[in-house]
Structures are given as structure tokens and as C-alpha cells.
Amino acid sequence: MTGTITADQSPVIVKHTKHRTNSGGSTGYIAQEQNETLDASDGAHVLEEAYSYEVCKEIADYLSERTAIRPKIGIICGSGLGSLADELTNTDIFEYENIPNFPVSTVEGHVGRMVFGYLGDVPVMAMQGRFHYYEGYGLAKCSMPVRVMKLVGCTHLIATNAAGGLNHKFKVGDIMVVRDHVNMMGFAGNSPLQGPNDPRFGPRFPPMTRAYDAHYIKTAKKIAKEMKIGSDVHEGVYTCLGGPNYETVAELRMLKTLGIDAVGMSTVHEVVTARHCDLKVFAFSLITNKCSLDYDSSDDDANHEEVVTVGKNRQHICAQFTRRIVQVISDEISNQ
Numbered sequence: 001m002t003g004t005i006t007a008d009q010s011p012v013i014v015k016h017t018k019h020r021t022n023s024g025g026s027t028g029y030i031a032q033e034q035n036e037t038l039d040a041s042d043g044a045h046v047l048e049e050a051y052s053y054e055v056c057k058e059i060a061d062y063l064s065e066r067t068a069i070r071p072k073i074g075i076i077c078g079s080g081l082g083s084l085a086d087e088l089t090n091t092d093i094f095e096y097e098n099i100p101n102f103p104v105s106t107v108e109g110h111v112g113r114m115v116f117g118y119l120g121d122v123p124v125m126a127m128q129g130r131f132h133y134y135e136g137y138g139l140a141k142c143s144m145p146v147r148v149m150k151l152v153g154c155t156h157l158i159a160t161n162a163a164g165g166l167n168h169k170f171k172v173g174d175i176m177v178v179r180d181h182v183n184m185m186g187f188a189g190n191s192p193l194q195g196p197n198d199p200r201f202g203p204r205f206p207p208m209t210r211a212y213d214a215h216y217i218k219t220a221k222k223i224a225k226e227m228k229i230g231s232d233v234h235e236g237v238y239t240c241l242g243g244p245n246y247e248t249v250a251e252l253r254m255l256k257t258l259g260i261d262a263v264g265m266s267t268v269h270e271v272v273t274a275r276h277c278d279l280k281v282f283a284f285s286l287i288t289n290k291c292s293l294d295y296d297s298s299d300d301d302a303n304h305e306e307v308v309t310v311g312k313n314r315q316h317i318c319a320q321f322t323r324r325i326v327q328v329i330s331d332e333i334s335n336q
């Protein structure tokens with residue numbers, strides 16, 4: 001049975017409230033409609049969009065009240081990888097536009113719906129479409145669904161993305177299991193955790209040294225061998241840039257020098273948010289294009305059509321890979 005939950009079943013509409021964090025008297029942790037720039041006399045501070053614990057809880061409750069599926073694993077489908085969610089059975093589907101306070105997906109290859117269902121026999125919730133900074137959403141808004149997953153009851157996040165390969169060993173269509181990330185946007189002072197901290201989600205200063213669960217990295221490589229795709233599956237370091245433009249040759253050379261194996265426009269802030277609220281994380285990149293480190297190779301400019309096409313071509317293998325990891329995680333959760 002597949003159910004699509006429509007807007008008319010939605011009594012819960014929570015209005016975002018504009019709020020200045022320096023106005024005193026409250027936590028300053030209230031959802032905002034849009035970025036609000038305070039002038040110099042107000043402290044010359046630009047506020048990010050933030051969703052309060054209460055608003056995230058309302059979204060989580062909205063979903064949980066409309067499905068009987070109780071997932072422990074949340075999945076984010078990357079560009080061209082949305083068909084992962086099409087593999088789910090017995091689904092309850094929520095269009096983003098019908099979920100109170102949810103943003104909408106504006107990128108081709110991101111359908112824009114939250115799908116609850118079963119991958120094999122494991123209940124999961126999957127975002128068929130994520131939110132990117134370049135769409136005009138702040139990082140807190142891009143990552144808000146991760147907190148919703150936590151409040152729905154998830155203990156694990158699987159994040160997938162399409163990325164450009166910098167490591168010369170990577171071929172188009174390969175999978176890079178994310179070993180670690182470099183938070184370039186964080187270096188520039190942009191974090192999904194910016195603003196007042198709500199300890200119900202997690203601590204003010206969360207560690208990131210073990211952001212990607214080493215056990216699942218090992219498990220994924222074992223699964224790859226069992227699937228006889230061991231030589232197509234690598235381990236590496238991912239970084240997210242703001243986009244939407246792809247990188248210059250000089251930027252790519254710099255990233256490679258920094259030890260980065262794949263570059264994209266997502267995932268890092270979702271993982272920071274997930275670790276803040278103590279979700280275990282597994283992530284992988286589908287290498288959809290090789291990054292040009294050479295000015296003469298003008299025929300291999302990155303483009304989104306190629307990204308989505310490679311995603312579609314590799315959807316079957318990515319879905320199988322994900323399904324097997326989900327099964328292992330689920331077995332381990334049951335045996336705890």
C-alpha cells in the first residue's frame with residue numbers, strides 16, 4: 001500500500017516568528033521566515049534561519065501522526081539518487097510542500113518528498129530531495145530535516161551525494177565512502193549550529209573527530225567486496241562548497257593539495273547537525289564527474305545533466321549498496 005499524505009490532512013500549521021536574538025528576555029531560538037540583517041546599532045550581526053526544537057518537534061509529530069512506520073534510519077538521497085527512495089515498499093509519502101514549515105526542493109534531480117517505507121524489511125525515512133545553501137536556504141534550514149529525523153526516532157543517518165572526483169584513482173560511477181570531511185563553509189564562519197544552542201539537541205561545542213562511524217565504513221567496504229564492486233568503492237575525504245557554480249581549476253588544485261578526494265555542495269552541514277544530536281552517520285558520494293585539474297581539458301566541464309545522468313545510471317548499484325548497509329545497521333540495532 002502506498003499513501004500520499006495531502007495538505008488537507010494537515011491541521012498543524014505553525015507560523016514562523018521573526019525574532020532578534022539580541023532583543024533579550026527569551027532564548028532567541030525561534031524559527032524565522034527569512035534572514036534578518038541587523039544594522040550596526042543592533043550589533044551588526046546577520047542571523048541565520050533557525051528552527052526551534054518545538055518547530056522541529058511539530059514537524060516530526062506531524063509526520064509520525066500520519067504514518068505507522070517507525071524508522072531508526074534516515075536517508076538523504078543525493079542528486080540523481082532519488083530513485084533510492086523509489087525502492088521503498090509500503091510507503092507513506094509526504095510532499096515537502098504539504099509538510100508544515102518545510103522548505104521545497106528547487107533542484108532538478110531532487111523530487112521533494114519525504115518517503116516513509118521499508119527497504120527490504122527495514123523501516124526507514126528517506127528524503128527524496130535535499131536542500132542546498134545555493135538555493136537560498138541557510139545552513140540551519142538545509143539541515144533541519146536531520147533534526148526532524150532525530151525527533152521521529154532515528155538513531156542513524158545515511159547521507160548520499162553526487163560529487164566531483166579529485167582523487168586520480170576515482171572513475172566516474174565509482175562510490176566514495178566518506179571517511180571524513182573538511183568543512184570549508186565552517187572555515188568561513190558558516191555553521192548550521194550558529195546561534196543560540198538548544199541543549200535538547202546537543203552540546204554547544206560538539207566534537208567532530210569521529211563524525212563518520214568507522215565501523216560502518218569497514219562494513220561498507222566488506223559489502224562492496226561481497227557485491228564484487230570492491231575496486232569501484234573507495235574511502236576518502238569530502239568537502240562541500242557553497243555552489244552553485246562548479247570550481248575553477250585553481251580551486252580544484254587547491255582542494256586536492258588539502259587532501260580532499262571529492263567535492264560537492266551538501267552533506268557536511270547535515271553531518272555536523274546529525275553528530276550534534278548524536279545520530280550515527282554513514283555517508284557516501286557517487287562520483288559523477290572527474291574534476292579538471294588541467295586547463296587544456298576543456299571538454300570535461302562539470303555539468304548538472306551529467307551529474308543526474310550518472311546518478312540514474314548507477315542508481316541500481318547505489319540502491320543495492322544502501323539496502324545492504326541498512327540491513328546491517330538494522331540487525332545491529334535489533335541486537336543491542
Ligand SMILES: O=P(O)(O)O[C@@H]1C[C@H](O)[C@@H](CO)O1
Nearest residue numbers: 078079161162265266304307
Ligand atoms: O545534493 P547533492 O549534493 O547530491 O548534489 C550535487 C551538488 C549540487 O547540488 C549538484 C551539482 O550538480 O549535485
Ligand SMILES: Nc1nc2[nH]cnc2c(=O)[nH]1
Nearest residue numbers: 162163164263264265302
Ligand atoms: N562542487 C561540486 N559539486 C558537484 N556535484 C557533482 N559534481 C560536482 C563537482 O564537480 N563540484
